[in-house]
Structures are given as structure tokens and as C-alpha cells.
Amino acid sequence: MVGGCLSCFFTYVSLLLLGVCLHDVEASRCEHNIHKKVGDTVELPSCLPAEGVISAQWRHGGLIIIGDTIVDVPEKFKGRVELNPTSFNLTVRGLTLNDSGDFTFMSEANEKQRPTVNVTLQVHEPITVEPTVNSNSTWNPENDSCTVLLECSGAAGSSGAYSWAVRNQTRRGSRLRYSITPQDGDTGFTCRISNFISEKSTIKTVTCSNGTSVTLKTGLSFAVILGAAGGGCLLIVVIVGVAVYVCSSKQSQGGSDSNDLTVYADINDVAIAAGTSPAMKPCTLYEAIENRVDTVTPGPQTVYDSIQLSRMRKASVSPYQEIS
Structure with missing residues (x-):
């Protein structure tokens, strides 16, 4: 009799423990964080x-969505929510981005308020x-390697987590700084953007060579140095050109002072040689010609003057003019 009671007791305890374990397993399977994409049903x-x-x-954002005795569903969820009796x-169809947030389940059982459940x-x-990948490589002459800078960006309006995969390494973030050498050959960099429901990736292949843009320790590139050198050479050429021009101008001015080779100078010399005093020497071509004209004896100016001079006769003594 005692053995039978003990057997019943152990059976009851076992069933109780099994029920508790099943309840715990069911509670542990309950998801409190759920991720869905737009348009899905949850x-x-x-x-x-x-x-x-x-x-x-059930409540969302402090408002009652639906209940066992509530049929007035908010406009936001009308036609999209359903309560399993x-x-x-709670079933929600046609999910939108605005549906994201906390949903609260409140209930009473056996005249007692049960714990609140948040999902x-x-x-x-x-x-x-x-995603789009932009890269920039810089050659480092100190150790014969390249520093690669990469930036990954998704489409406008998209959101997600960024990660990089190169060789057997994984990095997080949208930007990556990595060193490679010419011996590495073509190196593939994989950028991945992902969220809880989808992902996309892009591979960017980069090769290191000494033809890459070189950066010195001082931070000045060869392009800047070559530009400065070219500017210096141009400045020197300009200075030399100006100096040559100035010297040529001075020589030209000195030659004109020592050798008077102009027409006016020649006329001057002729006038002085003819006996004109230096103080009274003509200054222009016209003055020289005028002076020359003054020294010539006046003569007939026209053909008629010449004829008239040749026909001049002595005055008649007769009171009557002689008819010619």
C-alpha cells in the first residue's frame, strides 16, 4: 500500500516537472524580436x-489595436490585423516601414492580471x-608597397551594415585601408551591405605597381614638384628675355646719338658746310629748302614773264606810240 502511494507520488511529480519543462521550452521559443521586409505578413x-x-x-504605440472584445481597429491597421481567438x-499583413516598433500583449486569466509581453x-x-566601391591607391617607395583606400556606399535611401572581405580577413564599416605589394598580384576586395532580410555585394580588384601616384614623406606629390620646377624655369626665361630687350634698347639709343644718319642730320651738315653758323642752322627740311631759295637770284617765274622780258624796248620819243 505504501509502495503504491509512493509510486503515484513520483508519477505526479514527474508529470508536473514535465509540464514545467514544456512550458519553459515554449516560452524560450517565443520570439521577442522579429525582422520582416516591407509587404510581408507577420x-x-x-x-x-x-x-x-x-x-x-494588443497595443502599439500606446493605442489599442485589437482585443477579444474590441472591434474598433485604428485606421492605420484596418483590414490588416487579426487576433487568433x-x-x-496577432497577425499583421502588408507590413510597412511605419509598422516598426513595440507591440504589447496584455491579458487576464483566472481573475488575475498576467505579465505584459513585449514584442x-x-x-x-x-x-x-x-553597392558602389571607390578606391584610391598610393605607392610607398619606402617599403615598395601600395596603400589602398576603399569606400563602399549603397543606393540612396537604403540602410544596412557594411563589411569587407579580403583574402581570409573580414572588416566592418563602409571604409577600408589596406596595404598590398606588387607580389600580391590582383587583390579582390568584397564589400557587402546587408540587413536582416537581404544583402548585396560588390568585388573590386586592385593591383599594386610603382606606376601608382607616388606620395613622399613630406606629403608633396611628384606632380606638385614638377609644377613648381616648371614655374621656376618659366620665370627664369621671362627674366632673361626682359634683360635682353633692355640691353638691345640701350644699344639702339647709343648708336643713334653717335651716328646721325637721318635726312634732317644730313641737311644740317650741308647747311653748316655752306657757311651757316651752327646757331642759325636749319632744323627742318623745309627750313633748309627755304634758305637755299633765298640765295638764288630772282628770275622769270612763268613762260609769259620770259617772253615779256625779251620784248622790252626803249621808250619812244614820239608823242605817238609806235605801232608794233
Whole structure:
């Protein structure tokens, strides 16, 4: 008799422990963070037993969405929400980005208020476009290597986490700084942008060579140095040109002073040689010609003057003029 009672007792304890374990397993399977993409349908679990429930309701953003006795659904969720009367799980269809947030399940069972259950829903826009990778390599002459700078960016409006994969290494973030050598050959850099529901990736291949833009320790590139050297040479050429021009101008002025080779100078010399005093020497071509004219004896100016001079006769003594 005693053995039979002990057997019943152990059986009851075993069943009780099994029920507790099953309840814990069910509670552990309850998701409190759910990620979905736009347009999906989600079922939010109540995470509590349904036995003995006399009142149940779901809230979002402080507003009651739906309950066992509530049929007035907010405009935001009309036609998209449904409450399971058995499990009290909440189904939401046609998810939008605005549906993201905390959903709260409140219930009463056996005349007692049960613990509040919070479920966080995150609705994501799916990533449909591959990210863009921009790279810039700099040759380091100190150790014969290249420093590669890469930047990864997704499409406008997209959000997600960035990561890099190169050889057997993984880095996080949208930017990467990496060193490679010419012996490495073609090196592939994989940029991946992902969220909880989708991902896209792009591979960028980079090769290191000493033809890459060189950067010195002083931070000045060869392009800057060559530009400065070219500017200096140009300045020297300009200075030499100006000096040559000035010297040529001075020589030209000195030659004109020592050798009077102009027409006016020649006329001057002729006038002085003819006996004109230096103080009275003509200054222009016209003055020289005028002086020469003054020294010539006046003569007939026209043909008629010449004829008239040749026909001049003595005055007649007769009171009557002689008819010629």
C-alpha cells in the first residue's frame, strides 16, 4: 500500500516537472524580436498559455489595436490585423516601414492580471542594388608597397551594415585601408551591405605597381614638384628675355646719338658746310629748302614773264606810240 502511494507520488511529480519543462521550452521559443521586409505578413506571439484567459488585447504605440472584445481597429491597421481567438497571437499583413516598433500583449486569466509581453517588430526595405566601391591607391617607395583606400556606399535611401572581405580577413564599416605589394598580384576586395532580410555585394580588384601616384614623406606629390620646377624655369626665361630687350634698347639709343644718319642730320651738315653758323642752322627740311631759295637770284617765274622780258624796248620819243 505504501509502495503504491509512493509510486503515484513520483508519477505526479514527474508529470508536473514535465509540464514545467514544456512550458519553459515554449516560452524560450517565443520570439521577442522579429525582422520582416516591407509587404510581408507577420504573426506576433502572445508567449503565454491560452488556458483560462478572460480578457486579451494588443497595443502599439500606446493605442489599442485589437482585443477579444474590441472591434474598433485604428485606421492605420484596418483590414490588416487579426487576433487568433485560441492562441491570442496577432497577425499583421502588408507590413510597412511605419509598422516598426513595440507591440504589447496584455491579458487576464483566472481573475488575475498576467505579465505584459513585449514584442519588437522591425520592418526593413529590401536591398536590391549592389553597392558602389571607390578606391584610391598610393605607392610607398619606402617599403615598395601600395596603400589602398576603399569606400563602399549603397543606393540612396537604403540602410544596412557594411563589411569587407579580403583574402581570409573580414572588416566592418563602409571604409577600408589596406596595404598590398606588387607580389600580391590582383587583390579582390568584397564589400557587402546587408540587413536582416537581404544583402548585396560588390568585388573590386586592385593591383599594386610603382606606376601608382607616388606620395613622399613630406606629403608633396611628384606632380606638385614638377609644377613648381616648371614655374621656376618659366620665370627664369621671362627674366632673361626682359634683360635682353633692355640691353638691345640701350644699344639702339647709343648708336643713334653717335651716328646721325637721318635726312634732317644730313641737311644740317650741308647747311653748316655752306657757311651757316651752327646757331642759325636749319632744323627742318623745309627750313633748309627755304634758305637755299633765298640765295638764288630772282628770275622769270612763268613762260609769259620770259617772253615779256625779251620784248622790252626803249621808250619812244614820239608823242605817238609806235605801232608794233
